Amino acid sequence: MNMIKVIRILLLASIIILFQNCNEDDISSNSNAELVTVGDNEYRPEFHFTPRNNWMNDPNGMVYYAGEYHLFYQYNPNESVWGPMHWGHAISKDLVNWEELPIALYPDNLGNIFSGSIVVDNNNTSGFKSGSESPLVAVFTHQNPENNKQTQSLAYSNDKGRTWTKYENNPVLVNNDKADFRDPKVSWHEGTQKWVMVLAAGDEIMFYTSSNLKNWVYKNSFGKNVGAHGGVWECPDLFKIKDANGQETWALLVSINPGGPNGGSGTQYFLGDFDGETFTSSQAETLWLDYGTDNYAGVTWSNEPNNRNLFMGWMSNWSYAQNVPTYSYRSAMTFPRTLHWQKNNGKSIIVSKLPTEMIYAIGGKVVENNNAGSRFELLNDETLGEGKFYLETTIDFSAINEAKIEWGNKSSSVVIKYNKIKGELILNRAESGYKFNNLNSNILKCPYVLPDSNQLKINMLVDKSSMEIFLNDGERVITALVFPLAPFKNLEITANEEIQFIEQIKINKLSK
Numbered sequence: 001m002n003m004i005k006v007i008r009i010l011l012l013a014s015i016i017i018l019f020q021n022c023n024e025d026d027i028s029s030n031s032n033a034e035l036v037t038v039g040d041n042e043y044r045p046e047f048h049f050t051p052r053n054n055w056m057n058d059p060n061g062m063v064y065y066a067g068e069y070h071l072f073y074q075y076n077p078n079e080s081v082w083g084p085m086h087w088g089h090a091i092s093k094d095l096v097n098w099e100e101l102p103i104a105l106y107p108d109n110l111g112n113i114f115s116g117s118i119v120v121d122n123n124n125t126s127g128f129k130s131g132s133e134s135p136l137v138a139v140f141t142h143q144n145p146e147n148n149k150q151t152q153s154l155a156y157s158n159d160k161g162r163t164w165t166k167y168e169n170n171p172v173l174v175n176n177d178k179a180d181f182r183d184p185k186v187s188w189h190e191g192t193q194k195w196v197m198v199l200a201a202g203d204e205i206m207f208y209t210s211s212n213l214k215n216w217v218y219k220n221s222f223g224k225n226v227g228a229h230g231g232v233w234e235c236p237d238l239f240k241i242k243d244a245n246g247q248e249t250w251a252l253l254v255s256i257n258p259g260g261p262n263g264g265s266g267t268q269y270f271l272g273d274f275d276g277e278t279f280t281s282s283q284a285e286t287l288w289l290d291y292g293t294d295n296y297a298g299v300t301w302s303n304e305p306n307n308r309n310l311f312m313g314w315m316s317n318w319s320y321a322q323n324v325p326t327y328s329y330r331s332a333m334t335f336p337r338t339l340h341w342q343k344n345n346g347k348s349i350i351v352s353k354l355p356t357e358m359i360y361a362i363g364g365k366v367v368e369n370n371n372a373g374s375r376f377e378l379l380n381d382e383t384l385g386e387g388k389f390y391l392e393t394t395i396d397f398s399a400i401n402e403a404k405i406e407w408g409n410k411s412s413s414v415v416i417k418y419n420k421i422k423g424e425l426i427l428n429r430a431e432s433g434y435k436f437n438n439l440n441s442n443i444l445k446c447p448y449v450l451p452d453s454n455q456l457k458i459n460m461l462v463d464k465s466s467m468e469i470f471l472n473d474g475e476r477v478i479t480a481l482v483f484p485l486a487p488f489k490n491l492e493i494t495a496n497e498e499i500q501f502i503e504q505i506k507i508n509k510l511s512k
């Protein structure tokens with residue numbers, strides 16, 4: 001045997017030994033096929049709504065009535081991929097515990113039931129009232145599966161949303177010129193005493209008004225030459241929004257797919273004025289509600305009892321939603337958030353915060369440290385490994401340029417890095433387990449310049465396969481799915497210098 005042959009055999013032998021020594025932590029570099037064995041239950045969030053079975057996308061018809069937050073949603077009861085859309089239904093009293101109810105709206109001879117909204121018709125403007133309860137009126141898109149034609153229709157409930165009757169004269173709004181004409185969001189406009197509907201049409205928003213929810217008059221359109229136009233506009237929402245002093249302005253949310261800030265689906269917004277018919281905005285920049293890839297088609301609750309702009313989105317992305325490694329069900333909603341107007345150095349933005357109901361999800365303390373530290377380490381921790389926790393930390397960037405939070409195990413992790421000089425946060429999930437192959441970006445970037453205080457407060461809600469990260473009380477949000485192959489029991493916070501930079505850190509379990 002010559003020398004080269006010997007070396008080859010030795011090399012081969014060492015490769016075999018290397019592979020045999022791989023433990024469960026080391027399989028992250030393998031393909032997504034491994035994930036079949038991890039299974040649904042490891043990934044199903046416990047503090048976010050998921051359907052018991054099958055496919056879900058957009059939140060629909062979110063309305064509060066008689067002590068219950070209703071969540072309807074795009075639902076395919078037959079499979080865990082998109083298909084003929086129904087409206088699934090769930091209710092909650094506390095925004096943490098959700099109860100799934102029977103399907104509310106089924107496809108009919110006008111088509112499938114696409115996205116839409118619900119209002120409480122307290123004054124019975126629609127004439128749908130039949131008992132003692134106020135009628136809930138659903139305004140939704142019928143999609144004809146044969147030609148994809150989209151029209152707007154009504155359904156109503158006189159028993160607190162438990163049963164629904166479709167209006168006999170559906171559809172109530174037709175447009176023969178527009179192929180994409182959908183997702184009506186209706187609200188009551190005090191000034192004009194009229195219902196207002198915002199509707200997505202191609203890559204603009206159309207505004208209609210009505211006095212009875214049945215007859216709609218076109219008023220105006222918004223969107224030409226403003227904002228992002230990398231895809232079709234969907235699921236708009238229009239509402240008044242307050243700043244910390246109670247001053248009001250108007251916000252228009254517009255989901256866009258593709259063309260989001262990190263590819264695929266995303267939600268932009270416009271701040272401006274609305275007089276009951278026309279929305280105007282002098283905003284020059286494109287603003288995004290969330291820089292993660294996994295918050296889409298979100299809108300706010302109607303009739304919210306505390307007058308909050310309470311928001312929830314679909315926690316996925318059309319680029320890969322149908323392939324993620326859950327099989328009996330697919331998709332969760334984001335945790336609800338309250339939206340607020342904030343002016344930073346003359347610039348208006350929307351900030352997103354976790355609602356006070358978050359306390360119903362907070363469990364025992366894992367760590368609390370109010371002293372400055374030059375590094376934080378929690379290793380081999382079972383709570384982290386269960387994938388359900390809430391982290392709050394404040395990092396002082398006065399003397400450092402870069403800090404990093406890493407949640408993972410020996411061989412794979414999610415890395416969240418903020419660089420003060422670049423003014424950018426990067427969430428890197430490329431080596432976090434499941435590979436989001438369909439979206440060419442596992443590295444999510446979020447531009448953010450620190451305030452003069454040089455402080456970055458991070459609140460992070462982790463629930464099995466999702467991370468929702470809020471920077472400085474929601475000035476930026478990054479929502480990202482992650483599917484680890486083996487438990488992530490380690491969390492480390494480090495900086496580019498070995499000096500005191502962690503001002504405070506607290507980790508709590510999540511429990512109901």
Ligand code: FRU
Nearest residue numbers: 058074085114115182234297
């Ligand atoms: C947004 C969307 C809507 C449509 C629905 C169909 O994700 O495409 O525009 O109504 O999903 O399921």
